Every structure is written in C-alpha cells, then in structure tokens.
Amino acid sequence: MASSVLTANEGQIELACFEIEGQVVGIDVFQIREIIRNQETTPLPNAPALIEGVIDLRGQVIPVIDLGRALAQGCSKGGTSARIAIVEIEELIFGLRVDAAVDVLSVASGTIEGPPALATHSGYAAIRAVVRCKDAPPVMVLSLDQILESVYRSNSRAGEEPR
Amino acid sequence: MTELAYGSGKAFQRRHVLGWSLISLSGAVLSVAYLATVLILTPEQWSAFGLAGGIAAAGLTVFAQALQRRFSRPILDAIDAIAAGDSAPDGFRIAFARLTHLPYRSARDTLIVWSGAAIFVPCFLAVALESVSIFTCIAIAMATLSGGTIAAVFMFFGIKQMVAPLVDEWAQSLPDGSERAELMPDVSLSTKLAVPLLAVSTVTLSFALLLSYALASRPVEAQDVRVKQAYLEYSVDELAKDADAIGRLREIGAAFSATHAMLIIDRRQRAIVDGPPDGMRPAEIEWLLGQTEEATGESTGFDSPNSFAWLNLEADGRRVLVAVTPGSVFAADQLATSMAFAGVTFIALMITFLTCRALARDVSVTTQRLIGRAERIADGDFLAQDVVESEDELGVLGRTFDRMVDSLREMLGRVAAAADGLDRAVNDLGAIGEAVTTATDDQRADIEQATAQVAAVNHKVSQITGNAQALNANVEEASSSILELGAASEQLNQTATTLSSHVEEVGGSIEQMIRSVAQVGENTEGLVAGVSETASSMSEMAVAMTEVDTNATHAAGLSSQVVELSERGQERVHETISGMEAIRDTTETADEVIGSLAGRMAEIGAIVDVIDDVADETNLLALNAAIIAAQAGDQGRSFSVVAEEIKDLADRVLSSTKEIGELIRAVQNETANATEAIGRGTERVLSGVELAAEAGLALEEITGAARGSGGRIQEIVHAVREQAGAARHVAGLMDHVSAQVEDIQEAGREQERGNDVMVRGAHVTRDVAQQTQRTTEEQSRGAGRIRHSMESIRDTVDQIHAGLQEQTHSCRSTVSFLEQVFERTCSNEESSLRLANATRALGEQAAALRDGVNRFRIQ
Structure with missing residues (x-):
C-alpha cells in the first residue's frame, strides 16, 4: 500500500532526514524547497494551535509548524543545530521546525514498508512508510498531507492543548 | 648562519618563476577542463579560444612578471648580500617586509591577471566569431575566473611554503618581536582560513549550478525549439504532400537560422521517411526515434527539456515532422551528462582536498612549533632561542611567548641571586647563633661561679659581723668597767684627802680596784683576740673580693661580645628581609605576564568560534545542495557526491575546532596551575619574611639583655671595688684599734705597777698619803685616757659595724644582680634556641627555593 504511494521510476527514493527528539524522520526531497537556520517566529492570532507563527523568507511570509508538537513528541529543543525545513505540497508552502537536519x-524501493497496521487503524497516520536501515533504527517517512490535516483540526491557541 | 635557505638571489628568483608558472598552468588546465564540461564547442571555436587564451596568457604573464620582479628586487639583493657574508645588509628590514608580503602579493597579482583574461577572452571570441552566444561568453568568463580564483588560492599557499624557510631564517636576525610585527602583514587566522575555504566552495558550487543549468534547462535551447515550432506551423500546409518541398523549406529555415535539419518519421514503423540530414550521429537519430514514439500530441516548445520540435502530419499522428539542430540533442545525453558530472566531481574533490591540506599544513606547522616551544618552556628550558613567526594570531602568540620567556628568565635570575644571598645570610646567622649559645653558656658558668663566691663572701661578712658584735659587747663591758674604775678613782681621790680616817675603806677600795684592774686586763685580752680574728677575716675577704672583680670583668667582656654578635645577626636578618621582598616583586611581575597570556588564549578561542560558524554555514549549504541534487534525479546524483564531500569537510572542520578549543582549555588550565604555584611561592616568601622578622626580634632582645647584664656587671664591679675600699678602711681601723688596745694594756700594766706601790704604801699609809694622792691622780688620768680610748674604740667598732652592714647590703644587691644576670642569661639561651630554630627554618626555605630555581635552565 505504501509503496504505491511512494512510486519511483528508477526504484530509488531520495529522502531528506531530520532529527526530532532523537528520532530520525524522512521527507521526500521533492516536497522540500530548502532548509534554513532556525529563526524566531512572529505569533499569528487565531491561527490553529500547531502553527507557531510566521517567518519572513526573502519577502515571502511562511507559516511555521513545530514538527515535534505536530507528531506529539514534545517541543523541538532549538539550539544551534535546529533548522526549519521549507516544504511545499499542493502549492502550499510552510515551514517545519526540526532539531537537526x-x-x-x-x-x-525494496527497503520500504507500510506503516504498522496497529498505527493506521487508529484513524490518523502521520507515517506513511517505514524505511529499514542496515545498521540504524528505521526511518519514518512522514505524510505531510496528514500533518496538514492535523494542523487544520487543531484548535486555535486559546483552546485546549493540541494532541 | 650556518646554512642558507637560498644560496643566491637568482636561485630564489628561478624558484619563484617556476612556482608561478606551474600553478598558472594548472589553473589554465582547470579552466579548459571546466569549459569542456559545460560547453560543446566546434573546432573553429576551440581554435579561436586557444588563440585568445594564448595572447592573454603571454601578455598578462609578461606584465605580472614585471610587477613581481620590481616588488622582489630588495629580497634578491638581501639574499645576495647575506650569501656574500654581510649578516645585516642595508635594507634588510624592507627585504623582510617584502618577503612576508610576497604570498599575498602573488595571490593578488594572479587574481588581477586572470580577471584580465576573463574579460579579454570572451570579448575576443564575441568579436571574432558570430556563432558564439552570450551564454558561451558568460561560461568562458566564469571558467576563467574560477581557474583564476583557485590558482590565486594555491599561489598563496605555494609561495608561502616557498618563502617559509627564508622567513624563519631572517626572523632569527630580528630578535625584536614588535619590530617584526610592524614589518609583517596583519592577517587574522579567521580571514586566512575562511577566505580560501569560502572562495573554493563558492567556485565549486557556482560552477555546479552553471553546469546543471546548462544541462537541465537551457533557455537558449528552449527559445530555439520555440522558433522551430513556429516555423513548422507556418510551413505545415506546404510540406504535407510534396516531399521535395521539405528540401526547399529546409534550406529556407537554415537561411533564417530557424532550423538546421528537418526530417519525417513514421511512428509505427519507427523509421525515418525523409532524411536524415548530414551531421547527425546514429545515436542521435536513435534517441530521436525513441522520443517521438513515446510522446503523444505535439511539442509545446516552451517547457520542453528536448532540443527539437515536432508536428503531426496526419490526424492519426502516424507521421511526424521533426525540426532539429544536429549535435544539440546530444547535450541531453545521459551518458555525456554523467561523464561531465563525474569529471566535475573529481576536479572539485581534488581542489577541496588540496585546499584543505594546504590550509591545515599552514596552521598546523606553526601550531606544532608553538606546542614544541611551550613544552620546552614547561620542562624549564629557557635557553632554546627558536623564534616562531607567522603573520596571524599564532605569530602574535609566538611573540608573546618570547616576551614571556625573557621576563621569566630575568625573574628566575633574580630569584636565584636572592636565594644565594639568603643562603649566605642563613649560614652566617647559624654561625652567629652558635657563637651566641657558646658565649651564653660560658657566661652562665661564670655567673654561677661568681654567685658562689659572693655567697662565700657573704658568709665571711656575717662571720665578721658576729665577731664585730662580740667585740662591741667586750668594748661595752670594758667601758663600763672603766667607768666604774673612773668613779672608784674619784672616790679614792676624795678619800685620800681624808686618808687617815678611812684607811680600812682604802684597803677595801684598793682590793676592789685590783679586782677591777684584773677584769680590765681579761677584757682587753678578749678584745685583742677579737681584733686579730677580725683582721684575718678582713684579709680573706679582700682575696675573695679580687676574685669577684676578675670574674665580673670577664662577664662584662662576654656581654659586650654578645652585643656585637647580635648586632651583626640583625644586619643579616635585614638583608634577608630585603632579599625576600625582591623575590615577592618579581613573582608579581610573573603573575602579570601569565595573565596577559591567558588573555591571548581567550582571543584565539573567539576566532575558533568564528570558524565554527563558517563551518556550520557550509554544512547547511551542502545539505541544501544535496537536496537540489536529489531533486535533479539521476542527473544530480553525481553532484550529490560533491555536496556530501563538502558536508563531510564542514564536519571535519567542526571537529578540528572542537579539538583546538580543548587545546586552549588545557593551556588555560596550565596557566591557572602556574598562577597557583606562583601564589604558593609568594606565601613561602611571606612566611620567610615573618621568620626573619622573628629572628630579628629575638636578636634585639638578646642585645637588650646583654647590654642590661653588662651594665649590672659594671655596677657589681663598682660595688665590689667600693667594698674592697671599705674593707681596707676596716683593716686600717682594726690596726688603729690594735694600737689603742696596746695602749690600754700598757695603761693596765702601769696601773698594776701603781697598785703594787699602793699596796706597799697602804701598809705605810700615813707616811705615804701624799704619795698616794699623787698616785691616785695619776691613776685617775690613766683611767680618763682609757675611757677616751674606749670611746674611740667604740666609735671605730660602730664604724666597722656600719661598714659591715653596708657590705652585707652590697653583697645582697650583688646576689640579686647576679640573679638578674642569670635570668637574662637564661632568656638569652631561650632566644638563642629560637634564633637557631628560625635559622633552620630559613635554611629549609632557602633550600626549597633553590630546588625550585634549579628546575629551570636559564644560563
């Protein structure tokens, strides 16, 4: 199921890997525009709670999501190694804050497997595939669509703590 | 100067020109390799390019060599002069300054020359050939600039390595660090590290971007395809049926530069119906067939990644008309692309590797020498005179080392001299202490002897006093007897006038008188015995007095010796204290120097932070480049290797800066240890000063006590002499007493004779009444003389008693003085012990100090 999502012509997939709370997650490189250094965000009133605020990237205003909170792993740690990955899906551009690139x-393609059934049956799957690695823990490939979905569903900042 | 780095100016010049040429040639080869990767040039264009490059190279090389020759003239003259034996020729300072500036000057000139070439060659090509596009011109300019930048970087490192032995050799002849710093260029380590790295990274990345741009989406080609498309649409009606029309349209299109080749392809049969034109390679045709078979519809001409346009001739799309420029399709050939990327990757890897190697070598050679120097200093070797010179912060650090070594050497020399002085002072002090102890012991023995003798004298005096009292009692008794005698005589005298009636009375009185006279004789004999005993006691006493006098004089001499020795000891103690204070001053200087060293270390730490930032930025750039390469798909795969390498490089830089940081922290720890050690030394010096001050105090006490005891002894001598005088006076009085006693005896004997006459006369009383009266008068006179003598004796005895009282008092005060002297002597002994202890502690401190100093080799 997952491999049908991750179709690849040559049987190779390029993943940009990031670190969140010591865990490595991957995003398809074709969804990434660039990676920049971590910056301060300007809060946005009445925005969904998962949206931290906006940044100014060469004249373009871009919303930023803390990927750690979006994955319910806790806030990202910041520090000198923290980065913001600028991603694009369906002509929608936004930033994801990560601990490190x-x-x-x-x-x-052979090393890609679907997510565990137990995880997907709960209705919400931020992981769309798992990549087995030889000498390292598996890399979780994120589904940006699902993350966007959870952002839309999260209450505004005045509401409860997001999931 | 035993061995010269360059024997003559000519050898140096040859080496310089050779290095210049080789690096320039490498840069040229690099530029051509880049160009060949990016552009596909025709042989005609290649020859024009070669011609322009040759002209530029020849002209600019001559120009650059002229500049360099003028600049390096003083260096060559100085080398020749030194080779001829002149160790400090005129203009040596200018030559040193030029030598250290030579790498920067060479890199700058290289950049100027190549910039000139980057302007000249594209302009020449644009003028000479019409077929050259603007993109080609830009590519040539960029390739030349890239080659120039890399050549400049390597020129800097190459020339720097070439002049390094000469700089080291000449730096030894200029021992003043601040003068060298004035002559040398002022370049910070961060600039030196960041500029080449950034230049090479920028060149590599920009070239890779140019390449991907040239290969993946050529705007020129897109424009070309659009023109072809327009032309096909314009002429589709004419060529639909007539095959000959194709040839005609082909010629017209070629004339308008709209198309160079037109051909018709049957899609189902996968075959060329018309064509192929000349100049198309079989591989190109094969690729074209594959593309038209897969594609559906028509080419849009705007976003096509291909370099050709096609048009359906029939509604079912069986036959298509294709317009193409021969040779251009090959630009999209995957094999060629892969080869190009592989070439770029290899060259970029080589360049980054060589740059990093040169950079690391430049910094690590100086750092290694500095570490070696620091290790030798840490081992205490201050004699090694190797000057570590560099124009960046490491050079500043090296010069600071020189200054630190100088001040440490001076300080240690002063400490060693102070330790020597201290040693001598301690030895003298020890000798003085021993002398004081010996003298004090002698003094004590003498005083004990003197005390015993004085006690003996006292005993004698009390014996004398007893005798004198007995004498006094005898005299009193004699006196009362004489008074009685006097009264009896008077009575006799009265009675004699009425003699006749009182003859019986006279007889009784005479008998009484005879008894009294006998008693006087007895008393007088007792007195004689007392007087002779007194006289012998007095002479014994005089002998004892002389002995006391001798001992007291000896004690006085010892006291003054003690005073002299103590004063010398005090002088030594003052010298010791001033030596200790000099040590403390120099220690404070060392503390300041170490503090400035710590400041330098902190500055280097700040620089390392800057490098860290640059490496982090490079890492981010490399990651973004890797993502772009991944998005380019297979075409970018090779370039992603480059990005990976750059990222690794940045990681390595980060780990090196971490190591340097640790190194700096280690040096800072060592500096803190040194400061602590110096603090401990200062504490020791302070305790030494305290001990010396204590010793001084003890010596002062000794001096005071010795002076006091000297004064007391003088008093004793004085009192003893007075007493001797008094004794002599007593002896004289005793003689006088003796004479008077003899007078008394004489008078007694006379009286006895008178009595005999009286007895005889009594029998003839009446007859000799007158004779009796005369005799009685005579006797009365004798009694008056005796009474007078007795009174005189009593006065004398009173005087003796008073003298003896005085002497007893003197003896007591002598004893108390002697006790005081004894106490002083005991306290002297105590002080001597404390002095000896202080001296020993001082000697230990001096030995510890000497050990500390001996650890360093300074002479």
Missing part, C-alpha cells in the same frame, strides 16, 4: 538518504 541530518542527511539526504537514497533508499531502494
């Missing part, structure tokens, strides 16, 4: 990984 690790590498660009080229993986063969």
